[in-house]
Amino acid sequence: MSQMSLSLPTLLVRQERRLLSLLFVILLLLLLLVLPAPLFSLLSRSLADAQGQYVGLANFRAYLDSGALQRALGHSLWVAGLSTLIVISSAFAAAWALTRTRLPGRGWIRAALLLPILAPSLLPAISLIYLFGEQGLLKSWLAGQSIYGPLGIVMGSCFWTFPHALMILLTALSQADARHYEAAEVLRASSWRTFFCVTLPNARYGLVSAAFVVFILVFTDFGVPKVIGGNYDMLATDVYKQVIGQQRFEMGAVVSVLLLLPALLAFLADRWVQQRQAATLTARAVPFTPKPDRLRDLRGALLLTPPLLFILAVIGMAVYASLVRYWPYNLQLSLANYQFERLLGDGWGSYLNSLRLAGLTLLAGTSLVFLNAWLSQRTPQPKPLLGAFQLLALLPLAIPGMTLGLGYIFFFNHPDNPLNGLYGGMTLLVLCTLVHFYSVPHLNLLTAFKQLDSEFEAVGESLRASRAQILCRVTLPLSLPALLDVALYFFVNAMTTVSAVVFLYGPDSNLAAISVLNLDDAGQTAGAAAMAVCIMATCALAKLLHSLLGLYLVRRQGAWRGQA
Template structure:
């Protein structure tokens, strides 16, 4: 009798939760997008003009040229970044080089930095007064002017930005190789190049496609790098910023925003298809790859990884060095004056504390909301159609550039008729934008962890009259703690470095660190901007290290628990 009552009340709770989850996703994802879409078909006076805004955009050479520029930047970035990432991932998974852990750590460093930081580093190296441009101020017998401000600078900065993402995707793809195919190729007498073309490339082709679309989307929608090193070379992301912030032309900003979302949406759909096929290609019979000895191969890949890692470290070291130099390039003595932000456009240390506060709340709130959402969609047994709708809305933010989310939130939450209008201009609109911006990846992480749990837990609990809430707190959360920690640090780090999602939403008296970097760079305070970037990187590395420490403690505790169980048995 008790089990039956628990089962009935449980289903009522499940229906209420799935309804609440879908309603919340509609209010924070779909309805703002609908407002953005509608705004593009109206003029400044609120009159419906159909496709007039799009015709104006494409008939204005100065505006339409941005689309061509953005496509060029994205294609070049994708080709170079994916090629470098493929070789780097191959070196760390298919060769016997030493120092793999160090190379892997350096490859992931750009993830901890705002994209503006890569542009600032390139400015100090290749700008008008850069170390390479001036030949170390005449100390070297050569100098090299790469004409940084424009497509060259944007492409270089974007390559650094997207390289870690491509490397992670390709490294995972290569980890699932089936060595039996290589053994069969050896038996048939295939050479190294033949095996590479016939076995290696087909086995990782889905990973390559996925990496290409991810890199293309990130480069296509990025705002930070073009803002710092773009010069007069316009791209779609900076166009949106100019239309909305510079000219207060919200309708044209919405028009460009829709253009910005189309390639991202196509990439998202293709990536979903590719991911499903990639999972289907992995079988339980696959044999792990075995690395054979080859001194020539290892020597080549070691120096390749050394060159890539050296360039990434050079960029990081340049920014750190620049943040301590008094007046570049005239007074090269060291000091801490650039870390005093009170006399520059960054407005003191306030933006950094604001960013930390927003990142902490985003990490806590975002992790809780995302995990509960994933649990409700994955574990409830009612209203399958509504759960599928919830899943679609949960992964939809993966296709939304940050600037599109920011624009959509302006139109949706700045409407006085909206019952949530009170959020606009507060810290909570920034937190909500961050949670939605990074929701999809965290949701997929939570869903993956939940799928590993045996559904027998819930079924056994129901048969014994134990509520799902108790199972959730006593079983689900403890087992999924490593994934929850990863989600929290993911929200924190990305909230610290993001600029595109919040650049339209922050209040004048509540500026964030990433926004202050843009303000300082615009005002010519490049060294303080470098200093703020360094502080963000340090904080993010500390957060990452803390997450790894917590994960290690959890693994050790789990190992001890298993040992105790075996001893008792």
């Protein structure tokens, strides 16, 4: 009797588990649909001819025989390698100066050094043209060298990848244990020895990780070489040329696959290194705070000056150029270049589209990442599902934007695909952007969830609260700061991205960053600069809003976060 009356609620709770798993499976299938499926389309297309007949590796052979591969691949590797070297050394120096000295105004310097992350990668290229181009302000500095080519690409790439490296290295260096430094001091190690025996080894995983990140970013970037590369072929620009210029989709697919391979290798190598990283920082570690030392501060200032000047000069030049009436003949300041209705068919339309894309990606991306991370971390899920999800969530880190975008063309523009109505529309742009930038927010929330007590759900159950109640009353409020970061990340990247969406926009869904590209192509460099500045200003505004909300949260939640 009592067995019978109990069985119904029992069943419901069992059902809850099954429902949660079902939800997780559905979300996994969605991820499968928007990531591996397009990649598979791309792969199969690279093995077929223009008519869709399977031809094996013939396309690859043709590309190899043309000699274009060796040239483009060589160029891409050289540029990416050189940029990585420059960025990692200068970013490490800057990170050291920011974490190991008491230089006044460190917060502001840090903010300024991170500014490039708010701009599309096209901005430095345009700005460099104004600085070092044919009519450039500082053309004489190049001593006859042309900025159009590897020089410009490396300079531009260094500009926009610098903050990515700096953030990783700042984290790596700020996780120092003061006790190690005290031990070194007590053992009478010189400051150089301390640097090589304590600072550097502790940061080595950060260095490796940052190097891989910068390498992949430069290797797969399309914006900088497109604008300032001149005739210097790179793999990423070659994809664009094959597809947009010559409409040879299968060759574009071939180059994309070749673009994917080194990125995938770098990604796997990075994962391998990360897995070997034992947590060197224990819970008992004492946070390091630098002691006052004038000489050290001076050294820090010297190290910070070159990147700071370079970044401010590039941004300043872009803003200035966008305000000048007619470079270099009429230097009167005006807002004429911002009158996009004169320059572009759709006027401010592409900018508004970008805002829409960024807003929608923010909403959809933040909710999806949160839901997935919650399901995978805080609810019981079968092990195999979790493994598959982990792989899918990190895969986007390894997929170049060009490759993803081209895969989307093949998959969603296929006549047999019931979803091909999405092609050229905003939905597909949102989906693609969301997938492209999925991994970093995912890792962000995973970390946030791991910091929550693993027994919250168990306590909740013992107090007869439902999972939803625990989620709304505890988990969500506790992860708000992380959610805020995730939202900003999605917004900024959706505003600035070019590489994936360049294949996917339609007449009604042109984007601001693509307008920059098109304006530059049409010789409207000042207009392009103006649009790039608009994008950057919007992102800066978003960042400001993010900081204000963060402050508000600290004030509201300060009491229970133990900061009041």
